[in-house]
Amino acid sequence: MSTNDNNVALNNYLQNTGRLASLSWEDKSDGPRHGPVWTSYCKINDVVMGTGTGSQKNAARDAAAGQALLALKAQDAAEEAETAAE
Template sequence: MSARYVMTLNNYLQGIGGNEASTLSWEESTSGPPHALIWFVVCKIRGQPYGSASASQKMAAKEEAARQALIRLGIPV
């Protein structure tokens, strides 16, 4: 995946002076049989959900959740 929304989100949060380690968190879960898992990821900032996504690959779901968070924060993606 060429988009780096997770990295962009981390950089943005660090740039505004927030400690992204305590500000940004991820809630991850799976569903389905082991050979066909679906990943569900929620991107949280200060404990509040800012984006969520599901995909067959964990990183794809995480990237999409981060993209949604950036949009909600008003950051061009």
């Protein structure tokens, strides 16, 4: 698994569901310049759906994207089940 797999999967999922424009990121670094720790927040419609940390920004974003993708799929499945029950 490469460092961007979750990010690519999230982008594909959002594109397929017509929500790619709702994606935004907030990135922060902490620590010394030679060894920062990045924290990335993956937001969908300005709601944090995933958080990730890493020694590189792309690794932090990928971790956050993985969390966000799981949360979105669970949310979409719950909405689908609710609609089917009506």
